[in-house]
Amino acid sequence: MLKTIFNFLVLFAVFSLICFSGFLFYSKNNDLLFFTDPHHLVNTKNKTSLNIEKTTAVPEFHQNRTAMPAASGRPLEPCPNIPPNLQGVLYVEFRTNRTLEDVRQHLGPLLQQGGRYKPANCVAKQKVAIIIPFRNRYEHLSHWLHYLHPILIRQQLDYSVYVINQEGDGVFNRAKLMNIGHTEALKEYDYECFVFSDIDLVPLNDRNLYRCSDKPRHLSVAVDKFNFLLPYNTIFGGVTALSREQFLKVNGFSNTFWGWGGEDDDLYQRIVFRGMSISRPDSVIGRYKMIKHGRDLHNDRNPNNVQKLNETPQTIDRDGLNSLSYTVRKIRKDLLYTFITVDVQTTAGYGRVGGGSGMYSCVCAVVSSVHLYRVSSEQMS
Numbered sequence: 228m229l230k231t232i233f234n235f236l237v238l239f240a241v242f243s244l245i246c247f248s249g250f251l252f253y254s255k256n257n258d259l260l261f262f263t264d265p266h267h268l269v270n271t272k273n274k275t276s277l278n279i280e281k282t283t284a285v286p287e288f289h290q291n292r293t294a295m296p297a298a299s300g301r302p303l304e305p306c307p308n309i310p311p312n313l314q315g316v317l318y319v320e321f322r323t324n325r326t327l328e329d330v331r332q333h334l335g336p337l338l339q340q341g342g343r344y345k346p347a348n349c350v351a352k353q354k355v356a357i358i359i360p361f362r363n364r365y366e367h368l369s370h371w372l373h374y375l376h377p378i379l380i381r382q383q384l385d386y387s388v389y390v391i392n393q394e395g396d397g398v399f400n401r402a403k404l405m406n407i408g409h410t411e412a413l414k415e416y417d418y419e420c421f422v423f424s425d426i427d428l429v430p431l432n433d434r435n436l437y438r439c440s441d442k443p444r445h446l447s448v449a450v451d452k453f454n455f456l457l458p459y460n461t462i463f464g465g466v467t468a469l470s471r472e473q474f475l476k477v478n479g480f481s482n483t484f485w486g487w488g489g490e491d492d493d494l495y496q497r498i499v500f501r502g503m504s505i506s507r508p509d510s511v512i513g514r515y516k517m518i519k520h521g522r523d524l525h526n527d528r529n530p531n532n533v534q535k536l537n538e539t540p541q542t543i544d545r546d547g548l549n550s551l552s553y554t555v556r557k558i559r560k561d562l563l564y565t566f567i568t569v570d571v572q573t574t575a576g577y578g579r580v581g582g583g584s585g586m587y588s589c590v591c592a593v594v595s596s597v598h599l600y601r602v603s604s605e606q607m608s
């Protein structure tokens with residue numbers, strides 16, 4: 228009897244072992260969930276998390292700006308007040324032979340038509356139009372675009388670059404080109420901030436943010452040509468930033484400063500006359516390198532411009548954005564910029580706006596700078 232029971236148990240054990248082996252073989256081939264390695268589950272989860280992190284991270288300079296936000300569909304958060312990818316002090320040189328095509332191939336994948344960029348993974352602090360007055364400075368333009376686009380991208384701006392090209396070879400009017408740039412840019416987008424920049428100035432520190440503040444801001448405070456010193460206390464030229472409200476408050480630039488010099492000092496006086504003051508970064512953050520060049524043809528110094536500074540209080544309400552007259556000849560959208568060619572309606576000789584100077588005492592602080600302006604700012608271009 229015992230022998231029979233023992234034989235039965237042996238046969239049952241062998242049969243069970245065969246069935247269990249077959250079951251394991253079947254389970255492996257069909258990858259049943261409850262026999263899956265638990266470590267495999269953990270690794271799969273981690274891979275998913277890593278993919279999401281990579282998608283939602285702030286893009287580096289070399290990454291494609293078309294990266295989509297997180298698949299959750301939640302609204303983007305505001306960009307941080309201090310952009311995280313700034314480099315600080317920069318190396319800038321103009322010896323390299325750069326062409327617009329070189330810059331286009333290098334930076335084009337990061338930009339949209341019109342020199343347009345906005346952060347993909349956060350909402351920019353400001354919408355900024357960069358306005359450049361221009362005529363026949365293509366070599367300078369290549370250098371400027373090569374350096375500034377990466378800086379502006381790292382600063383997480385929602386921006387476009389507008390190059391306002393004066394048609395023909397008449398007397399140059401830098402200030403009027405600025406007004407035109409402001410007006411044309413607002414036809415395309417609701418910009419909140421306008422940065423007016425000379426084409427020959429490149430910042431040496433990307434912590435100098437191309438944004439507007441509660442005061443009109445002078446960005447180019449320490450230029451290498453002036454040994455990184457401020458030429459005079461009331462200077463407001465080179466690179467400046469004004470909000471839309473500030474620029475409207477002063478009625479923009481004067482349209483009547485033909486030839487070289489004076490329009491920036493006139494803008495400073497408009498700011499003071501409207502009860503505002505200017506702000507500046509310190510001389511470390513606000514450093515710039517200037518591209519060396521000779522004086523442009525048809526941009527000679529206008530001897531009338533210094534006298535015109537006496538008339539700012541009388542002309543501010545009738546000479547500026549509200550009296551702007553021009554004709555757009557052509558608008559060309561490039562990956563690097565929006566190029567707007569305009570007829571500024573150059574007058575014969577140098578224009579002057581008449582008027583007395585009785586109210587000038589309201590901005591008497593500016594008068595002391597005029598003589599220094601005539602001496603030191605002659606070097607500006």
